Amino acid sequence: MTAQTYTNPVYPGYFADPFVWQHQGIYYAIGTGPAEAAGQVGEQHQSRVFPLLKSADLAHWESAGRALVRPDSALGDNFWAPEVAYCDGMFYLYYSVGHEDKNHQLRVATSSDPLGPYEDVGHALIDPKTCAFAIDPSPFQDDDGQWYLFYAQDFLDTKNGVRAGTALVVDRLVTMTELAGEPKVILRARHDWQRFLADRPMYGGIYDWHTLEGPCVRKHGDRYYCFYSGGRWETDSYGVDYGVADRVTGPYSDAGNESGPRVLRSVRGRVLGPGHNSIALSPDGQVEYVVYHAWDTGMEARRMCIDLLVWLPEGPRCNGPTSTPQTL
DSSP, X not given: OOOOEEOSSSSSSOOEEEEEEEETTEEEEEEEOHHHHHTOHHHHOSSEEEEEEEESSSSSOEEEEEEEEOXXXXXXXXXXXXXXXXXXXXXXXXXXXXXXXXXXXXXXXXESSTTOOBEEOSSOSSOTTTOSBEEXXXXXXXXXXXXXXXXXXXXXXXXXXXXXXXXXEEEEEEETTXXXXXXXXXXXXXXGGGEEEEEEEETTEEEEEEEEEEEEEEEETTEEEEEEEESOTTSXXXXXXXXXESXXXXXXXXXXXXXXXXXXXXXXXXXXXXXXXXXXXXXXXXSEEEEEEEEOTTOOOEEEEEEEXXXXXXXXXXXXXXXXXXXX
């Protein structure tokens, strides 16, 4: 069989926060489109939210419509970072919705078809009155069948060396549409490369704001790896790192990343801000690929890319970002 090749980006259009899954031999991708990112859903897409793609080989993608029937417009026009889980014959679309960079809540919608339409179940996963900003929900099923939801949430404390900002949390899913309400913080920012913005006005104060976001959990061997993106998404500090734990709920450690992200980082003059990854198996099921978005050097769009994930003794690494033809 002739080897397939690909060249990044693997899809020419704006497609941020790419999540890829496989069902019955077909790859599907869902992500944040330009309207969702800019808060213009109300203007451009009255009925459906989140672009969908499909592929037979992970390398060549075509548009497949839009996924989510838009819920109550009062929730906001910014829809970010969707991910899909499949359980007992039903697809569950997890996403956040809100108003610009505030009042973002986690929600879930369901469909019997991978391409939708997905209908919102009618309630937030976390009470917005107790959590004003939660984004990037990422479902993970452990070996025993139990599902968990990883996500990002804001914190203001700076005890024991942590930085104020957005950090990562996990909670158990009682059902696919209900959390246990027992959130556990798993990773906080501790380094300068994770800074989003100095002197940022937030929650009535001024903070040196740091960001960890886009969690993606993979079990490798007997350990759990929580990939995440850190820094400011428009800059070359942004990249993919990870924490590692012996249990799915932690504690996780990302020690060793003091000088920057270890999995993916910008390549000066070629690729800017690679991040917010998911992970997909190759068509033969033998190797894993990191699926991520990256800016072109002109910062015209965040586009979907893929590159090989390599498991080394010192931890996971990616052979990208690449911009030349690669063998799949």
